Amino acid sequence: MNLKDLYINFFVSKGHKQIPSAPVVPENDPSVLFNTAGMQPLIPYLMGQSHPYGTRLCDYQKCIRTNDLEEVGDVTHHTFFEMLGNWSLGDYFKDESIEWSFEFLTEHLNIPVERLAVTVFAGNDDIPFDDVSYNKWISLGIKPERIAKTEKDNFWIAGETGPCGADTEIFYFRSDDCIPEKFDPSDDRWVEIWNNVFMQYNKDEKGNISELPKKNVDTGMGVERTTAILEGVNDNYLSSIWKDVIDLISEIANIPYEGNERSMRIIADHIRTAVFIAADPAGIKPSNTDQGYILRRLIRRAIRHAKTLNIDIDSDWDLKIASLLISKYQKYYKELEDNRDVVLNVLQDEKKRFSKTLEKGLREFEKITRNKENISGEVAFHLFDTYGFPLELTVELARERNLEVDVLGFNEKFREHQEKSRTASAGKFKGGLAGNSEIETRYHTATHLLNAALKVVVGPEVHQRGSNITDERMRFDFSCDHKLSDEEKKKTEDLVNEWINADLEVKVEEMPKEEAIKSGAECMFIEKYPDIVTVYSIGNDNYGVISKELCGGPHVKRTSELPKFKIKKEEASSAGVRRIKAVLINE
């Protein structure tokens, strides 16, 4: 049995419910582009909301971290990884959590205790030394010399604010050297394999720490790293997770892995991440902003390294690798199977687009660097903007010629460019509004009406969690803890149609973001909006204002421009989130 199955079975036997992996693109956390940890989709529940699956949860979660994209190529870095996690939402606390981690590692993964060491929170002015964890480890047979106390490294928080707490981290001695008696966490032969966070605090914007309503446990264990350890390999890419992918790349390139490790690892890693992003329900396509830009960078960097290995990039090398990855993972992630064609098309289209400019860009690059001058931010941005060269490509090419790139200068130009495109499409996160056809515009207004109607029928606690519009239908995700009854669906539909028939006016105003929020305007991703926002209100003297939302538009002028509204389907989208599919029909 593989690690994922062993892990889930173990925690299910301890009374946990397995929850599905959330999409890689967070559904309701705009502060990050991707889920970077298993706990991220669970933040609302760690903060106190009750989870529909109960108080003991476990899962394997798809995570993407791209901040060290450039590190990929060594033996341990990956942009995508799976994180195993188990959670207690106000249920068990330190004792059971530590006991079960120990039991799983020593009895189910058969790791000898001598290879283990742990760190515990040393304490500071605000929070005392974690003696409970310390004593628990001692009682399980971990020697005092193998327990290190640290302050900063034993306090875990996902970003700047949010649920947090002291943690205890478990380390494994990954080396053939003789195991030192005393554990030194800075000795990198000791690698962290599991992190048990005791989340009992919340940190706010001002840095104040307060107690959460419940004491929670959040643990995380990386699948790639632990698998490599269990299989006794020092290069993650030689573990069973990667071995066949690397073999395939080596077969395609017709050269061995040895001596070509870096490019092969980059190709394997980047194509895997691209496959998972492209298969995500968010429908990300390569672009020059946000998640789409990451997807583009990954694909283009993989292509560039395929060229380095002399792979014929116009052949179907990338599709072969992607197909192997899909077949390896589809048992765990059904979306890979469902979106197989989407994924392969994304790879193919992006390759075509890049191939068109790659040669020209490389020539331009040669011209620019003929005089051996370093590359300014402006030139790097020109290569990006005109030839589609992601920054890393320019940096890598420059490095080969011993030249420097003004990365900060590029970032500045890039930020300006992001700002411009964000402002131009401030509504994109709101409505999933890509094109602006007349039909889509009508659907967009229908989204606001549906959001408002659900608040009346189901309750004011309903909030939009996402939406997607095509010119054939709309999809609307909202927070709600139950399946809508037929009566609720009918009432919602009737209310939207009543508002359509009432010929309500759709008014647009511009105002500072603060003011908009104060006036009670609905908004899903506040950080995504510029300082001055557009607010759409729908209503008239009779009805008052029935809907007010921050939105980039466009919308119809009057609701009577919409034909009849009909709900086609109501279903679960993810934990605590329901999805409605609806259409506008001319009768």
Ligand code: SER
């Ligand atoms: N949140 C912790 C981590 O990411 C444990 O899951 O390491």
